[in-house]
Amino acid sequence: MSPMSATVYIPRDSSALSMGAGAVADAISAEAKRRNADVRIVRNGSRGLYWLEPLVEVETPKGRVAYGPVSASDVASLFDANFLAGENHRLALGITEDIPYLKSQERLTFARVGITDPVSLDDYVAHGGYRGLQRALAMTGAQVVEEVTVSGLRGRGGAGFPAGIKWKTTLGLEAKQKYVVCNADEGDSGTFSDRMIMEGDPFVLIEGMTIAAVAVGATQGYIYLRSEYPHALRALNEAIATADARGYLGANLLDSGKAFKLEVRVGAGAYICGEETAMLESLEGKRGMVRYKPPVPAIVGLFGMPTIINNVITLASVPIVVEKGGNFYKDYGMGRSRGTLPIQLAGNAKRPGLIEKAFGVTLREIIYEYGGGTASGRPVRAVQVGGPLGAYFPDSMLDLPMDYEAIAAKGGLVGHGGIVVFDDTVDLAQMARYAMEFCAIESCGKCTPCRIGSTRGVEVIDRIIRNEDRAANAELLRDLCDTMQSGSLCALGGLTPLPVRSALTHFPGDFGLATS
Ligand SMILES: Cc1cc2nc3c(=O)[nH]c(=O)nc-3n(C[C@H](O)[C@H](O)[C@H](O)COP(=O)(O)O)c2cc1C
Numbered sequence: 001m002s003p004m005s006a007t008v009y010i011p012r013d014s015s016a017l018s019m020g021a022g023a024v025a026d027a028i029s030a031e032a033k034r035r036n037a038d039v040r041i042v043r044n045g046s047r048g049l050y051w052l053e054p055l056v057e058v059e060t061p062k063g064r065v066a067y068g069p070v071s072a073s074d075v076a077s078l079f080d081a082n083f084l085a086g087e088n089h090r091l092a093l094g095i096t097e098d099i100p101y102l103k104s105q106e107r108l109t110f111a112r113v114g115i116t117d118p119v120s121l122d123d124y125v126a127h128g129g130y131r132g133l134q135r136a137l138a139m140t141g142a143q144v145v146e147e148v149t150v151s152g153l154r155g156r157g158g159a160g161f162p163a164g165i166k167w168k169t170t171l172g173l174e175a176k177q178k179y180v181v182c183n184a185d186e187g188d189s190g191t192f193s194d195r196m197i198m199e200g201d202p203f204v205l206i207e208g209m210t211i212a213a214v215a216v217g218a219t220q221g222y223i224y225l226r227s228e229y230p231h232a233l234r235a236l237n238e239a240i241a242t243a244d245a246r247g248y249l250g251a252n253l254l255d256s257g258k259a260f261k262l263e264v265r266v267g268a269g270a271y272i273c274g275e276e277t278a279m280l281e282s283l284e285g286k287r288g289m290v291r292y293k294p295p296v297p298a299i300v301g302l303f304g305m306p307t308i309i310n311n312v313i314t315l316a317s318v319p320i321v322v323e324k325g326g327n328f329y330k331d332y333g334m335g336r337s338r339g340t341l342p343i344q345l346a347g348n349a350k351r352p353g354l355i356e357k358a359f360g361v362t363l364r365e366i367i368y369e370y371g372g373g374t375a376s377g378r379p380v381r382a383v384q385v386g387g388p389l390g391a392y393f394p395d396s397m398l399d400l401p402m403d404y405e406a407i408a409a410k411g412g413l414v415g416h417g418g419i420v421v422f423d424d425t426v427d428l429a430q431m432a433r434y435a436m437e438f439c440a441i442e443s444c445g446k447c448t449p450c451r452i453g454s455t456r457g458v459e460v461i462d463r464i465i466r467n468e469d470r471a472a473n474a475e476l477l478r479d480l481c482d483t484m485q486s487g488s489l490c491a492l493g494g495l496t497p498l499p500v501r502s503a504l505t506h507f508p509g510d511f512g513l514a515t516s
């Protein structure tokens with residue numbers, strides 16, 4: 001017997017949709033009609049257990065029960081098994097919150113993703129949303145900035161710069177206009193946490209940006225969104241319109257007399273437009289070219305005005321920091337890496353997904369305990385941490401903790417928290433070549449070490465692979481890496497040496513060089 005009325009959750013997240021979540025939702029809706037079952041379907045965000053998508057959940061008195069991966073052809077048998085009451089089925093996974101992958105996480109920024117209806121403001125508020133903004137509106141700007149500073153929150157877009165210091169700079173300036181810009185370009189390979197937040201809990205980003213605006217005295221905000229994210233665009237625009245209509249955005253925020261207007265701008269698909277100054281150029285309607293710094297955007301930013309630029313995850317972490325206080329957030333993490341990091345596990349992983357953990361979790365825990373090793377079943381040979389500009393680490397180095405300083409000390413970077421897994425069929429000489437090629441393709445062209453160096457880098461690696469004067473060319477490649485690192489204007493040219501050097505150092509055999 002089916003219960004009188006059941007609530008079924010089916011993600012509207014792009015990855016779930018790519019696995020057929022739309023067809024599953026249609027099939028459940030049609031089957032419910034056919035059987036006269038009263039079913040309310042909520043299109044939630046993804047829980048981030050991507051190997052189980054489409055993951056369908058049913059609300060039951062003992063909690064939500066999960067089934068996955070579900071295809072449209074499973075739907076009739078789910079109804080036969082009475083899944084609407086949480087009964088057993090071959091795809092049943094038990095209580096969602098008890099799935100070990102989820103249970104052992106520390107979800108602060110992702111607290112609501114997969115749980116609420118992303119575009120329902122009432123749902124957001126019912127799950128603790130907007131408490132941070134309420135608190136911020138009762139504080140001075142300096143007090144809000146102090147909470148963010150105390151929390152130790154560092155930029156999650158790549159550079160790990162302390163958010164509080166950036167905000168303090170803008171707060172201290174007098175200007176006729178200040179801006180808050182959210183960097184939602186998410187160009188790094190293997191990363192998707194920004195997208196998950198924007199699709200799965202857009203209000204948390206809107207709230208974070210509003211708090212930033214209230215804190216520093218900005219009245220206009222922009223979300224610079226990559227063009228490849230149409231579902232995020234829809235969710236953001238819907239959420240912004242609702243927040244506007246209900247007084248959470250606009251000329252008089254919650255009757256405080258403070259104003260903040262927010263709009264989304266869609267990029268045109270260039271990796272360099274994720275670099276903050278190129279992003280500003282693009283937002284101003286120009287070609288995405290990197291600007292010289294100083295002045296930093298916090299002082300001279302969009303249209304020459306003081307501008308806070310933060311990544312999606314940085315801003316989406318602000319509501320909980322302000323709601324619970326900086327000390328609450330700071331209690332998570334290690335060393336100077338405070339709070340949690342939404343880690344994105346991708347590539348050849350058996351269980352890819354989103355894992356939010358306090359800094360300090362090791363690469364080995366992520367790759368084996370969460371990821372279950374490789375999808376191919378072959379040994380893990382290398383992992384690339386931190387996107388296309390991050391280092392390749394061998395299996396022997398996986399006890400490294402996710403910590404800005406620890407990873408940097410080994411020649412890598414945490415970046416946006418993406419980890420891409422490779423098995424023993426990977427050729428690291430080819431990956432190094434690809435790093436140089438990527439830089440050559442994506443270079444904005446403003447400075448010589450990057451524009452010319454990356455093309456020469458591809459040629460030198462080709463000569464090494466072809467065994468032309470191998471030792472001398474390897475030395476030349478190292479020299480070229482030094483030049484690119486020290487002479488490039490921005491981190492595209494400056495950090496491309498990281499994957500190249502790490503491949504040379506940890507996998508010399510792939511280049512035909514002697515292993516020590
Ligand atoms: C080539 C390049 C690409 C970048 N792409 C992104 C991006 O896609 N998203 C992002 O948030 N930051 C990106 N950054 C970092 C930004 O320049 C900037 O540091 C960041 O948006 C600041 O926000 P945060 O302090 O919150 O991290 C990129 C930097 C470089 C050099």
Ligand code: SF4
Nearest residue numbers: 444446447450490493
């Ligand atoms: S390093 Fe490359 S991307 Fe950055 S400014 Fe120079 S040419 Fe442009």
